[in-house]
Amino acid sequence: MSWQAIGIFDSGVGGLTVLREIFKVLPQEDTIYFGDTARVPYGTKSPGTVARYAHEITSFLIKRNIKLLVVACNTASAVALNGLKRQFPIPVVGVIEPGARRAVEVSRCGRIGVIGTAGTIKSSAYSRAIKRLNPDAEVLTRACPLFVPLAEEGWTDNQVARLTAQIYLQELRDAGVDTLVLGCTHYPLLKPIIAETMGPDVTLVDSAEETARTVAEILAKKKLLRPLSEKGNHHYYVSDIPAGFIRVGNRFLGERLEDVYQVSVDDEGEEC
């Protein structure tokens, strides 16, 4: 019999850190990844535009018969998740809710830090999700715009990355947060340096890990998991020339990207 795949999309390569965690937790599952590299970044675009892109991509993936959709993009999770849940008949998982839930679970003092792109921080999506779960939580946020280009450049363990982390994180460290949410799919690559900067008393919450865990829980509950004896196949679609995606993506995924195809999705979700 033919098994359905897990669909996952992001504006670019960032979502591959979520895919990597899905590989770890669910090695038996087929996956289809869509990176909207022609229209990256989403963070600077209006909510209506991002919601439209998310709808187009989801239509594309649904036609490829996916059983669950992961919105592995903080901006799209913040503005498009509810719309996608209403419009499509499969489970839809974003990256914000799982990270927020985990942060509330592990924080001892309720003072939680959140870092992300300027767009994600400005949207207050994490703050709102955390406050919904624990109205007494104190949420401190900081945009870290240089972390994305550092991760894409592969500068994750040099003095530039270390100094940048110190500048961005000083205030949160001084404020005494005991939990820090990595609210951007690029940040897991900088986890060692962020951990070193924040010190051993601060728990890092990796939205990618938590999202993968949530996917596994939902598929188990719905009895949609493949047997563990299977081995998943993985396909990748991008909306612009694949060269840059493959080069940077190998580092994000931690293994070689294969089967990468370029497609266009237009307003009606038709590929052309």
Next chain:
Amino acid sequence: MSWQAIGIFDSGVGGLTVLREIFKVLPQEDTIYFGDTARVPYGTKSPGTVARYAHEITSFLIKRNIKLLVVACNTASAVALNGLKRQFPIPVVGVIEPGARRAVEVSRCGRIGVIGTAGTIKSSAYSRAIKRLNPDAEVLTRACPLFVPLAEEGWTDNQVARLTAQIYLQELRDAGVDTLVLGCTHYPLLKPIIAETMGPDVTLVDSAEETARTVAEILAKKKLLRPLSEKGNHHYYVSDIPAGFIRVGNRFLGERLEDVYQVSVDDEGEEC
């Protein structure tokens, strides 16, 4: 009588460094700037797509009755300049040719370095332009992807910027280039640190300065200059919400941005 303005466009804020130089050389001229902030960056997009965007924006500016167009974007200069020159009946000036010409003029030994975004370096547009002017020139190039986010973050004079410049420029310095072209409109903001890193024996060529000089020459030759007794008015159009453009742009322009309007340009160059 009503005077015609100079039109200028870029994918985002970077072109404001060119505009700033135009203000210095031609304070009497009216200007209209278009920043395509909804579709930035151009560097990762296919040449056909960038050429289409350039055509749409030029149509928009031509309707506002400009007398000369400056393509203040390296990617668009590389892929769209000749097409625009053919399609539109006004002088069109890019940023690559002026920088290349100046580098050939000032280089003593003919060993010229060029830095830019990954897209600009990969396009070899500067290398080709320099070789056309001096086939014996030796051109060494280096992509510096972190310089753009550093400039946008305003980190132009801290230890992170200094270390980053050292890593990117070491090879060019060791190779003994005597001239270095700043082949990206963001880089003038980092000029002091780049100069410090390269040392006093290397001449920096600022494409923004050279482009402004070329604009003045062409307008003088065509007798299209306004009298020096006039004072120019300046208008700005962007394709996405103006907040970020204004915040970062103030720093790029070196003065307060006013009269910023959001517009859309569709495939036919009609605003809507």
